[in-house]
Amino acid sequence: MDSSNWAEHLKQDFSKIRLRMLEKLEEFSILRLNPKHFYSIKVEQESSLSPLAELASINLESARMLHIKPYVVSQKSLHEIEKAIKKAKPNVTINSKDNELICSIPEPTAEIREEKIKSSKQVVEEARIALRTKRQDLLKKFKNWYPSENELHSNKNSLEKEISRYLSEIESEWTNKEKEFRQLK
Structure with a gap:
């Protein structure tokens, strides 16, 4: 990875983080059977x-x-x-x-559902933390890659926009999954 392709690497890392999060959320099989x-x-x-x-x-x-x-x-x-x-x-x-x-499998009780939702929130938080860690790593590299203040500032802004977009995607995935956990019949 270098200064010209950091956004592509971030996109690939995000895809891996998102996939890992979704796989972990699927493991809550007490709520549904998964073939x-x-x-x-x-x-x-x-x-x-x-x-x-x-x-x-x-x-x-x-x-x-x-x-x-x-x-x-x-x-x-x-x-x-x-x-x-x-x-x-x-x-x-x-x-x-x-x-x-x-x-x-039997209908899970409200208590079990809430316990699973709480556990799944932890999985989502781990994904957020992984994404923030990627941001911190890139910010450190930016200081070496971009000697001029303008380039540094411009790339920091681009990074923040990408991270915000990815965090909102994670939030959207979580909102959908939480609705599914609560409404599953």
């Missing part, structure tokens, strides 16, 4: 462990209900898949119906 969280569950199959995604189709029915249908249906495969899910996701209720498993 991605089931893909890598290891299932014992013929003396070896295989990812669930290789053994069954995983379809989201609603925010709290997931259907898992083995590609090769047998009572043994259903039992092994159920056992692996219970081990990996203890808060999930599993029912068997018509050669498929139906996974569900």
Whole structure:
């Protein structure tokens, strides 16, 4: 990175920060089931462990209900898949119906929702801090890159505009996610 491409590097760093924040927010699976969280569950199959995604189709029915249908249906495969899910996701209720498993989670209480929202606010704050740290790093580099006061001032202003824009994007993402957490049915 040098004085000519700092904005592009900042954009790439922001994309990574944002993606990491969104991934962490998705981990709050107590509020909703996410098929991605089931893909890598290891299932014992013929003396070896295989990812669930290789053994069954995983379809989201609603925010709290997931259907898992083995590609090769047998009572043994259903039992092994159920056992692996219970081990990996203890808060999930599993029912068997018509050669498929139906996974569900109960409606979270208001207390649990608020606790998860509080935890997710911490994740968002970590993203803000990471972005502010990037700003501080760039400001230190600007002093070496731009000897003239005009260039330094101009680039500082550009940096502040970019950081403000990225912070507002993070805030917007958080507002949408918080609404989702509160309204999830």
